[in-house]
Amino acid sequence: MDQNLLIVGGLGLVFFGALAYILLAPTNKDRAKKRLQTLDSTKRARRAAGGSTAEANSRDRRRKLTEALAKIENQNKELKKKKRVSLSQRLEQAGLQITPKQFYIGSVVAAVLFAFIGFVSGQKLWVTGLLFVVGGLGAPNWFVGFAKARRQKKFADEFSNAIDVIVRGVKSGLPVNECLKIIAAEAPKPVCEEFYQLTEGIRIGLSLEQALARMYERMPLQEVSFFGIVLMIQQKTGGNLAEALSNLANVLRGRKLMEGKIKALSAEAKASAMIIGALPFLVMGAVKLSSPDYLQPLFTEKVGNLILIGAGLWMGLGVFVMSKMIKIKV
Numbered sequence: 001m002d003q004n005l006l007i008v009g010g011l012g013l014v015f016f017g018a019l020a021y022i023l024l025a026p027t028n029k030d031r032a033k034k035r036l037q038t039l040d041s042t043k044r045a046r047r048a049a050g051g052s053t054a055e056a057n058s059r060d061r062r063r064k065l066t067e068a069l070a071k072i073e074n075q076n077k078e079l080k081k082k083k084r085v086s087l088s089q090r091l092e093q094a095g096l097q098i099t100p101k102q103f104y105i106g107s108v109v110a111a112v113l114f115a116f117i118g119f120v121s122g123q124k125l126w127v128t129g130l131l132f133v134v135g136g137l138g139a140p141n142w143f144v145g146f147a148k149a150r151r152q153k154k155f156a157d158e159f160s161n162a163i164d165v166i167v168r169g170v171k172s173g174l175p176v177n178e179c180l181k182i183i184a185a186e187a188p189k190p191v192c193e194e195f196y197q198l199t200e201g202i203r204i205g206l207s208l209e210q211a212l213a214r215m216y217e218r219m220p221l222q223e224v225s226f227f228g229i230v231l232m233i234q235q236k237t238g239g240n241l242a243e244a245l246s247n248l249a250n251v252l253r254g255r256k257l258m259e260g261k262i263k264a265l266s267a268e269a270k271a272s273a274m275i276i277g278a279l280p281f282l283v284m285g286a287v288k289l290s291s292p293d294y295l296q297p298l299f300t301e302k303v304g305n306l307i308l309i310g311a312g313l314w315m316g317l318g319v320f321v322m323s324k325m326i327k328i329k330v
Contacts, residue, residue: 092218094147095190103140111136126305151190152221156256158191159223163249170242176231177202194219208235223252266326273322280315 085093087100098106114135118128162183169179177199184196194215201211212228230248234241287294298304 089217090144090148093151093220094144095151095193096144096147103144107136107140110139114139152219154188155190155194155219156221156223156252158188159221159227160249160252160256162187162191162195163227163245163252167242167246167249170245176241190219208232223255226251269326273319273326276322277315277319280311 087103091098091100091103111132112135115128115132118131123131165183165187166176166179169182170176180195180199180202184192184199186192187195197218198211198215201214202208206214209228209232212224212231216224216228226248230244231241233239234244284295298308
């Protein structure tokens with residue numbers, strides 16, 4: 001009897017234990033949920049770690065970009081502070097293969113030639129002196145400025161094509177220095193001259209930043225400044241150089257297109273300014289032909305000379321103001 005009770009009691013304990021296990025033990029679904037939660041938490045942790053790394057890289061890239069831009073901006077400010085350009089730099093910017101000494105000799109020759117023309121034509125002493133000053137100071141400097149502007153215009157017209165050469169070379173696997181050498185050898189003047197000096201500066205040991213700064217001194221254009229900024233940012237922070245230079249070439253072409261549109265729209269104003277500026281001389285010539293003695297006191301009397309000088313200064317001021325009004329910088 002006692003043995004039967006023990007057997008019944010043991011079976012009862014086993015039964016209640018199994019029932020408790022069935023009721024209290026977690027199901028497969030709960031286990032699956034826990035596994036999914038564990039995997040999800042692991043993925044989130046990995047994403048957070050990867051996101052923090054990407055964010056750190058992005059912050060580092062932005063910091064390098066800011067430092068590069070600040071450095072380039074400081075260099076441009078220093079160059080702008082040096083407003084007075086030396087004569088040798090002006091001659092170099094104009095592409096003239098002469099020394100300052102030769103320039104001064106040419107200025108003296110031009111001054112003597114202008115004064116000789118005034119003396120031979122029978123002008124008064126002050127007119128001859130004015131011609132001497134114009135020949136010595138005005139004409140040579142005007143010629144250098146004209147040559148400089150013409151050279152810069154040619155460079156700006158061909159510069160976007162030179163950038164396209166770099167883009168194609170970089171896409172085909174060539175290093176940047178080799179692309180610069182190709183431009184220095186095959187591009188038209190004056191682009192080939194400037195890039196030749198750029199590559200020579202790099203060859204003798206200058207850094208790319210220093211070589212670009214000297215290139216900007218020789219060719220002080222915004223296009224060259226943009227080109228230097230793109231190369232320096234790519235060197236400091238990395239990135240797709242071909243895409244950046246391609247975008248720069250498109251921007252430069254867009255600037256040229258806008259400049260052409262502005263010239264077309266302002267052509268009427270320029271023609272009006274030229275007509276207004278030529279009217280006094282045309283009227284004076286007509287009066288001189290119809291009544292030769294009517295304007296003679298302006299050239300023979302002292303008061304007439306002062307009137308002519310005042311009229312010339314006033315007219316020159318008007319032409320200067322009109323030229324500034326119709327000139328729009330892109």
